Amino acid sequence: MWMGIDLGTQSVRAVVASDRGEILGSGSAPLAGRRDGVRHEQQPPDWWTAVCAATRQALRDAPAPRALAICSTSGTVLLADRTGRPLTPGLMYDDGRARTEAVRARTPPAWALPKVMWLLREYGAGGDGVRVMHQADLIVARLAGHPLATDSSHALKTGYDLERDAWPHQRFEQLGLPDGLFPEVVRPGRRIGEVGRAAAEETGIPAGTLVVAGMTDGCAAQLASGSLAVGSWNSVLGTTLVLKGVTASPLVDRTGVVYNHRAPDGSWLPGGASGVGGGALTAAFPGADPARLDTLAPDHEPTAVLAYPLAARGERFPFLAPDATGFLIGEPASDAEHWAALLTGVGLVERLCLDYLDLLGAPLHGPLTLTGGAVRSDHWNRLRADILGRPVHIPQHSEPALGMAVLAAYGARATATVQEAAARMVRIRHVLRPDPARTARHTEPYLKLVDELERRGWLPARVAAHARTRTEHP
Known part of the structure; x- marks a missing residue:
């Protein structure tokens, strides 16, 4: 039995999976945070409380796991003392307050490194013993009873050099970041510790359960999709x-715009994270019944309303535009048409992302797998x-928590790779x-979106030109 834990934006999810990928136990607990303009933060103790609730629920009727791994949102970071006690709030992946620091660090504002610099300046927590922790690191420390090594996947956006497998200490020195601030780093899938007795009492996970170094949520979803051969891709659509x-x-x-994670076996996992997604639907239709709106949407597709459905200010993929905002061009005649425009808008941006990857020379010949909460919508x-x-391939189970169960199995050396x-656990x-006729009907809206993004100065001309060329000569 293998356990995977996923620390998401809105909830924590835990699963217990068998060697054949059967989900034998699952649990979840909600998370809340503070959003105010570009601010988005959560309280780290809330993560632990939610983990305890989710794991206890998952283990209520399931056998005990042999090992576990944890994923969390990429770029979420905090400062802690040498024992792992939080000293600051957790700045979430899309917190945008570190813009000045991002210019100095030469990274996107959403990355963790400028957030670390902002936290040091804002909280003055630069004394001896202060250490950077990613969201998953805090939970790992609570499970073991003391801080453990972080994984290179979570460390990437904090500045870790994946090609050299080292922190860039000279660069950190130039940025005024003190020695000892950054944790030890290991490759995902490495055994890093065991669950301690105190954590066992709170979580229900038996003491001595092996803890395996995890990955970010996007990488975890890729493991859960089974898309691990060169040329294969996974599209994770949630918030x-x-x-x-x-x-x-x-x-x-x-x-x-595109960055590269390192797989446990040494291959590379390039990708990008856009701000479009289900979060825009939730914001536009709070409390709505998605299934009901899905039944009404087809009558309005393709809609005359053009949507760029950003969940929050700023875009990171397929272009960088910190000031970008979501928009609607045209007036929806009904909620159903508005819903259809948002669903379509996400799909059009997804297409633009693939066109951008093609421009970079990425191999796209393998299968495309869809995962994330959005796969619950057959219509979408x-x-x-x-x-x-x-x-598009739809897995039987597609959640990042299953991907971490897969990684736990690998880390415990139940498999060679x-x-x-x-391959054993994903179905x-x-x-x-696709229906070629319906694909053709979406060509005009796609080109209109490309034109509009270029007109606003967000989409570079060469990217827009490539998207048009690829549309004409797929």
């Missing part, structure tokens, strides 16, 4: 949209397949193939 693929070497993007799955004009573990539910 926001994340696309990750597999390449033999890093994908070079000097703009920083089919709409996305039609907009993209390519088959993580790809072998995924594809069905494959959706």
Whole structure:
């Protein structure tokens, strides 16, 4: 039995999975945070409380796991003391207050490194013993009873050099970051500790359970999708949209829109994170019944209303535009048409992301798998397949927590490779193939969106030109 824990934006999810990928136990607990303009933070103790509730629920009727791994939101960070006690709030992945620091660090504002610099300045927590912790690191420390090594996946946006497998100490010195601030780093899937007795009493996870170094939530979803062969891609659609693929070497993007994680086996996982997604639907229709609106949407597709459905200010993929905001061009005649425009808008941005990856020379010949909360909508799955004009694979279970169960199995050396573990534990539910006629109907809205993004100065001309060329000559 293997346990995976996913620290998300709105909840914590825990699953217990068998060697064949059967989910034998699951649990979840909500998370709340503070959003105010560009501010988005959560209280780290709330993460632990939610983990305890989720794991106890997951283990209520399930056998005890042999090992576990944890994923969390990429770029979420805090400062803690040497014992792992939080000294600051957790700055979430999309907190935008570190813009000045991002200019100095030469990274996007959403990355963790400028947030670390902002926290040091804002809280004055620069004394001896202060250490950087990512969201998953805090939970790992609570499970073991003391801080453990972080993984290179979470460390990437804090400045870790994946090609050299080292922190860039000279760069940190130039930025005025003190020695000893950053934790030890290991490759995902490495055994890093065990669950202690105190944590066992709170979580229900038996003392001595092996703790394996995890990955970010986007990478975890990729493991859960089974998309681990070169040329395969996974599109994770939840609150926001994340696309990750597999390449033999890093994908070079000097703009920083696409970045590269390192897989446990040493291959590369390039990808990017957009701000569009289900969060925009929730904001536009709080408390609505998505299933009811899904039944009404097809009568309005393709809609005359053009939407760029950003969940919050700023865009990171397929272009960098810190001041970008969501928009609607045209007036929806009904809630159903508005809903259809938002669903379509996400699919159009997803298509633009794939066009951008093609511009960078990424191999796109493998299967495209859809995961994330949005796959619960059969209508949205089919709409996305039609907009993209390519088959999409839908796994039986697609949550990041399962991806961490896969990684736990690999880390405990139940399999020789993580790809072998995924092949054993991941099942594809069905494959959706696009309708060419419906794909053709979405060409005009796609080109209109490309034109509008370029007109606003957000989408670079060369990216827009490539999207148009690829549309004409797919």
